[in-house]
Amino acid sequence: MTSKPPTRERILDAATDMFGVRGVDAVSLDMIAADVGVAKQTLLYWFPSKDDLVQAVLVEAASELTIATEAAIRATGDDPLDRIEAVVRAVFRPAVRRPALLGLIREVSRLSPAVGERFHAELRPLVDRAVGYLQKEMDRGRIRQADPRLIAALCYATVTGIATEPELLRSVGWQPTTADLRRLRSELLAFLRAALAPAPRR
Amino acid sequence: MTSKPPTRERILDAATDMFGVRGVDAVSLDMIAADVGVAKQTLLYWFPSKDDLVQAVLVEAASELTIATEAAIRATGDDPLDRIEAVVRAVFRPAVRRPALLGLIREVSRLSPAVGERFHAELRPLVDRAVGYLQKEMDRGRIRQADPRLIAALCYATVTGIATEPELLRSVGWQPTTADLRRLRSELLAFLRAALAPAPRR
DNA sequence: CCACTTGTCTACCATATGGTAGAGAGCGGG
DNA sequence: CCCGCTCTCTACCATATGGTAGACAAGTGG
Numbered sequence: 001m002t003s004k005p006p007t008r009e010r011i012l013d014a015a016t017d018m019f020g021v022r023g024v025d026a027v028s029l030d031m032i033a034a035d036v037g038v039a040k041q042t043l044l045y046w047f048p049s050k051d052d053l054v055q056a057v058l059v060e061a062a063s064e065l066t067i068a069t070e071a072a073i074r075a076t077g078d079d080p081l082d083r084i085e086a087v088v089r090a091v092f093r094p095a096v097r098r099p100a101l102l103g104l105i106r107e108v109s110r111l112s113p114a115v116g117e118r119f120h121a122e123l124r125p126l127v128d129r130a131v132g133y134l135q136k137e138m139d140r141g142r143i144r145q146a147d148p149r150l151i152a153a154l155c156y157a158t159v160t161g162i163a164t165e166p167e168l169l170r171s172v173g174w175q176p177t178t179a180d181l182r183r184l185r186s187e188l189l190a191f192l193r194a195a196l197a198p199a200p201r202r
Numbered sequence: 203m204t205s206k207p208p209t210r211e212r213i214l215d216a217a218t219d220m221f222g223v224r225g226v227d228a229v230s231l232d233m234i235a236a237d238v239g240v241a242k243q244t245l246l247y248w249f250p251s252k253d254d255l256v257q258a259v260l261v262e263a264a265s266e267l268t269i270a271t272e273a274a275i276r277a278t279g280d281d282p283l284d285r286i287e288a289v290v291r292a293v294f295r296p297a298v299r300r301p302a303l304l305g306l307i308r309e310v311s312r313l314s315p316a317v318g319e320r321f322h323a324e325l326r327p328l329v330d331r332a333v334g335y336l337q338k339e340m341d342r343g344r345i346r347q348a349d350p351r352l353i354a355a356l357c358y359a360t361v362t363g364i365a366t367e368p369e370l371l372r373s374v375g376w377q378p379t380t381a382d383l384r385r386l387r388s389e390l391l392a393f394l395r396a397a398l399a400p401a402p403r404r
Numbered sequence: 405c406c407a408c409t410t411g412t413c414t415a416c417c418a419t420a421t422g423g424t425a426g427a428g429a430g431c432g433g434g
Numbered sequence: 435c436c437c438g439c440t441c442t443c444t445a446c447c448a449t450a451t452g453g454t455a456g457a458c459a460a461g462t463g464g
């Protein structure tokens with residue numbers, strides 16, 4: 001029954017949302033505790049310090065994205081552009097359900113090096129595989145020739161940027177309605193496809 | 203005399219850097235004051251509150267980018283892809299000289315609505331012109347057909363994302379050397395060109 | 405029934421932060 | 435010479451924050 005998720009999980013959930021939306025520094029342990037409906041010391045019981053909590057939140061976010069991504073890859077055919085589209089869709093879904101997820105990842109650069117290091121260790125295998133895959137498909141001529149590492153970073157920057165900058169979208173008159181959301185996703189996918197498609201020989 | 207820029211400017215400069223790098227919340231007035239070499243109350247003399255300081259910093263950043271952008275546009279020829287490249291280069295230069303600039307803009311979404319509103323008012327004309335321009339060039343068939351508002355947002359997200367995520371680049375093995383920086387810029391430009399070029403008729 | 409563990413709480417504390425009050429230095433004009 | 439203005443400072447303050455100490459209740463095993 002989901003009527004009573006364990007305290008630790010509820011803390012982790014609330015912290016993920018709040019950190020992602022308002023930033024780690026702007027969210028105090030008291031706020032999280034109030035949101036969960038528990039005393040601050042219960043928080044500190046489960047996570048001995050705020051850093052520990054942040055780290056746990058990041059590790060879980062990374063794992064969530066990794067799982068979604070790998071499932072998407074396994075469920076898709078051979079064409080690299082299709083595969084990339086599947087990954088983007090897979091990342092978009094949790095990001096929409098929980099807008100804080102990607103915003104949270106943007107926080108990493110601000111945190112203590114130790115926390116950042118841990119987070120990277122978590123994501124490293126995923127990144128390496130993605131880069132390797134891009135390289136292979138470039139060699140086969142099914143993706144535009146380029147530096148696969150930077151292509152990976154650029155795709156990530158585009159997706160994360162567009163998904164975590166509500167202000168940006170607002171300033172071009174975008175509204176967070178379902179219809180606009182769908183259009184955004186389809187424009188994003190078209191954008192990436194165009195950016196990645198092999199150069200047409202003229 | 204230029205040997206000792208006025209206090210107000212020095213405060214603004216230091217605040218821009220520190221806010222951009224570590225985030226508004228993580229930088230205290232004391233830190234900025236110490237960095238400038240002045241008492242905190244001098245800060246509060248020039249900017250009656252932290253919010254005022256943040257706002258001033260944002261307005262100046264927006265103006266700096268606007269000026270660089272408009273100069274780049276005026277100095278470039280007719281082809282839209284060339285023009286977009288010029289703008290990206292123009293934005294990249296201040297962003298590299300002062301890595302905090304773009305990071306700062308990412309902060310807007312976290313601040314009080316009033317501050318964000320003011321910032322948008324500052325940038326609105328620039329955005330509107332960019333969107334209008336994209337629309338026009340799409341009509342003329344010199345840019346891939348798409349929603350010009352979202353294309354503007356996507357380009358912005360890509361550039362900002364890649365320029366403000368040192369962690370992201372680190373995780374794909376990128377180093378902030380001059381050579382790597384040049385390569386990054388050229389890959390970014392190729393990426394955008396591919397994403398924006400009109401669809402090749404097959 | 406007792407020792408021990410688990411989980412949550414109340415009561416504090418040291419520190420850092422944004423901000424206030426007001427003094428004093430230098431300076432130009434009357 | 436003194437008034438008032440600009441600018442910077444020292445001295446505080448109220449609050450919020452991350453974190454510690456330890457009490458208390460509810461199991462759980464022997």
